[in-house]
Every structure is written in structure tokens, then in C-alpha cells.
């Protein structure tokens with residue numbers, strides 16, 4: 001990973017324009033920006049025509065994103081506004097209006113309704129794995145790139161699940177609650193070793209496969225079901241259907257994303273298909289298990305225990321309970337059941353994971369803001385060029401996001417044709433395309449006109465010039 005502090009310094013030319021377009025020197029003190037850019041997005045106000053330096057970049061961080069991220073952003077000279085929790089919708093709409101980047105975790109929903117108000121937003125950072133909380137398609141069509149951390153908390157989740165397998169098998173939660181409330185209850189009935197038992201993993205991606213290795217090391221047999229064919233690690237075996245997995249597993253654990261296909265992936269028929277006395281673990285998303293159906297299966301004695309880390313409606317901040325959201329109508333019954341472990345979405349909540357995610361996602365955002373590099377974006381064409389050649393006189397990087405239709409490249413290159421094109425790279429993803437071009441021999445007085453011509457092209461979504 002490149003040192004984030006180096007990123008801005010690759011753009012050493014200290015120039016900017018004021019609103020009348022005349023040239024100004026920008027301070028190059030270590031805490032200030034070296035970067036100048038024109039920036040706008042198609043639906044944004046004319047205010048965005050005012051160029052800014054990195055010191056003008058505003059970052060909104062929600063949900064207690066790790067301090068490592070704040071350090072990375074502050075080292076760039078960005079302005080950072082930080083909140084420990086997610087924000088209510090109305091407040092979020094207010095806060096998101098002016099910012100260039102927003103950092104969230106799994107709780108904050110960035111819907112079309114909210115993103116519509118984000119007039120200057122260039123990039124979203126999900127400081128977690130899941131990106132289901134963001135309207136990725138609307139973001140892409142609005143020229144907003146979204147990044148996440150694909151695996152920095154995978155190990156933390158896998159370790160939590162290992163702990164839960166043993167905790168359920170030995171009824172540790174119940175024994176602990178009993179003794180905390182004064183009852184000595186020494187039992188071995190229906191308490192098991194996990195050695196030799198079968199773990200069924202649904203979703204054999206980063207987390208599922210990591211868990212597979214740990215579970216085998218403890219003597220479990222591992223089978224897994226995934227919609228794609230994936231290489232088996234160790235002695236684990238892929239099965240052809242979810243039903244086969246459910247019929248064979250003593251423990252079923254879910255590691256799939258929240259999609260339309262995974263909604264209620266485990267419901268009444270699936271619980272019925274499972275072994276009598278099997279256990280269920282869900283640390284994926286709250287939509288994946290039909291909790292009322294789970295409650296019924298547990299009350300009937302079919303399922304011997306469950307560990308849930310995620311819920312359909314999670315509280316916005318610490319201190320609130322599951323009961324505080326009336327949509328969680330199942331909460332009371334769930335809490336009354338024995339051998340149920342309920343955790344507040346802490347699968348990825350370790351010091352190691354959070355600090356790694358903080359650095360990884362903030363660095364990706366910084367590279368995108370400062371260089372236009374979109375490699376790793378989850379919703380966006382992936383484009384990068386090597387560093388802008390600073391020895392090259394009067395070079396400018398043109399970042400141009402547009403609708404993916406024929407003829408755009410011709411139009412743009414016509415506009416750029418008075419300059420030497422040093423490097424150019426384009427990529428498309430669905431309806432959106434992203435063109436990055438380094439041009440040289442640009443007289444500084446031409447930049448504004450170049451920008452305005454690009455802005456007037458018919459299929460433009462957003463234009464930024466870095467120089």
C-alpha cells in the first residue's frame with residue numbers, strides 16, 4: 001500500500017484558480033494541499049465550479065470509523081467531521097450536502113433519497129465488508145465511486161464463529177447467566193465436543209473459507225454450499241445444494257451477502273430440513289435468517305441453539321436495545337429462549353480489524369480524491385494511470401465520468417486535441433464509463449476553458465481536472 005502522505009505530494013504543482021479564473025499561488029506548507037482541481041458532478045450546483053485544494057476537501061465520518069482513518073485524512077489536510085454513531089435521516093441529509101467524501105460502516109443507509117442531496121459528493125467509503133447499505137447503482141450513475149474493505153475483518157468474524165460453535169455446543173451462555181444470577185447448574189446432558197461434528201458453511205468466500213481452515217484444525221468435518229464453484233481448502237467438500245448441506249450439518253453458519261436471493265435463506269422449510277438438534281449461526285446480515293421461523297423451530301426443539309450477530313433492524317447507537325425498534329417484534333421471544341447467543345453486530349469489531357480497515361479504506365479514498373485512481377471500487381469502472389509526470393511541463397490529469405454510449409471518446413479527444421495526450425485509459429461498468437487522460441503542454445490560462453468545454457459535452461456525468 002502506498003504511503004498516503006506520499007499521494008498528495010505526487011501533485012506538486014501549487015496552483016489554483018479563484019472564481020474569476022486568475023492564477024494564485026497556493027501555500028505549500030506541510031499541512032496544506034499541493035493539489036488543485038476543478039471538480040463538479042452533473043447534478044451539482046455551480047458552487048462546485050470553484051476550484052479547491054486538499055484543504056478544502058470535506059470528509060464526513062460516521063459510526064466511529066477508526067482513528068487511523070482520521071489520521072490519514074488529516075495528513076492530507078482534509079477537513080474531517082467525525083461522529084461516533086450513525087445519524088437520523090434528516091440530519092444525514094443536512095450533513096451530506098457539502099461534503100466530498102463520506103465514510104460509513106454497516107449501519108448508515110445511503111439511499112437514492114439521501115444521495116440526491118449530496119451535491120459535492122465524489123466518493124463513499126464503506127469501512128467494512130458489506131456494501132448493501134449503499135444504493136450502488138444510483139451512486140455510480142451520479143458519478144460517486146464506492147470503496148470498501150474486502151477482507152480486513154474476515155479473520156475476526158471467523159474467530160467469533162469458532163467461539164460461538166463451542167459456546168453453543170457446551171451451552172456456555174446459559175451456564176454463565178445461571179451462575180451470574182446465583183444458580184450452580186452442573187450438567188453434561190446435550191453438551192458436546194465439536195471434534196468430529198460437521199460444520200456446514202453457506203457462502204465460502206473470504207470469511208467462510210477462513211472459518212473452514214480454523215474449524216478443521218479443531219477436528220470438525222467441513223462441508224460448504226456456494227452459488228459458485230470454489231476450491232475446497234484442506235479436507236472440506238463443496239456440496240451441490242443448500243438442502244444437502246442442511247441435512248448433513250450439525251452446525252450451519254451463514255456467510256453470504258445481503259441480496260434479494262439471500263433474503264430469508266433460512267426459513268421454516270430449511271429449519272425443517274436440518275438435523276434434529278442442529279445449531280444455527282448468523283454473522284452475515286439480519287435479512288438472511290427468518291428470525292420468527294427460527295424462534296418457532298427452537299421452541300419445537302428442532303434447533304438446539306443459535307448465535308445471532310446481525311438483525312433486520314439494528315439500533316443506531318450503543319445503549320439502545322433490540323426492543324427499541326418495534327419492527328423487531330420477535331425480540332422478546334428470542335430473548336426468552338435458552339441457548340441463544342445474541343451479540344450486537346461485533347463480528348468485525350476487533351482492534352486489529354478496525355485499524356486495518358481505517359488505513360485501507362481511507363487510503364483508497366485519498367487515492368481517488370487526489371489521483372482519480374478507482375482500482376478496487378465496488379460500483380465503478382476501475383481506472384488508474386501511473387503518477388502524473390511532474391517533470392513534464394504544464395501537465396494536467398483529466399478525469400471524466402460519462403454515460404457509456406458510443407462517440408464520447410471522440411468528442412472528448414477532440415476537446416483535448418490541442419494538447420499532447422501522454423497517457424489515456426478508459427473502462428466501463430454497466431451504464432457508466434470513466435476516462436482518465438494525462439495531457440501536457442497545457443497553458444495554465446487554458447484550463448478553465450478546457451474544463452468548461454468538457455462540462456458541456458452531452459453524456460458527461462462528472463469532470464475533474466488535477467494539475
Ligand SMILES: NC(=O)C1=CN([C@@H]2O[C@H](COP(=O)(O)OP(=O)(O)OC[C@H]3O[C@@H](n4cnc5c(N)ncnc54)[C@H](O)[C@@H]3O)[C@@H](O)[C@H]2O)C=CC1
Nearest residue numbers: 129130203204205206207226227255256257283284347348
Ligand atoms: N457480522 C459482521 O460484523 C460482519 C458481517 N459480514 C457479512 O458477511 C458477508 C460475507 O463476507 P465475505 O465472506 O467477506 O464475502 P465474500 O463476498 O468473500 O463471500 C460471500 C460468498 O457468498 C456466496 N454467495 C452469494 N450468494 C449466495 C447464495 N445465495 N447462496 C450461497 N452462497 C452465496 C458468494 O459466491 C461468495 O463466495 C458480507 O457480505 C457481510 O454482509 C462481513 C464482515 C463482518
Ligand SMILES: O=C(O)C(=O)COP(=O)(O)O
Nearest residue numbers: 105106107128129130348
Ligand atoms: O464488514 C461488515 O460487513 C460488517 O458487517 C461489519 O460492520 P461494522 O463495521 O461493524 O458496522
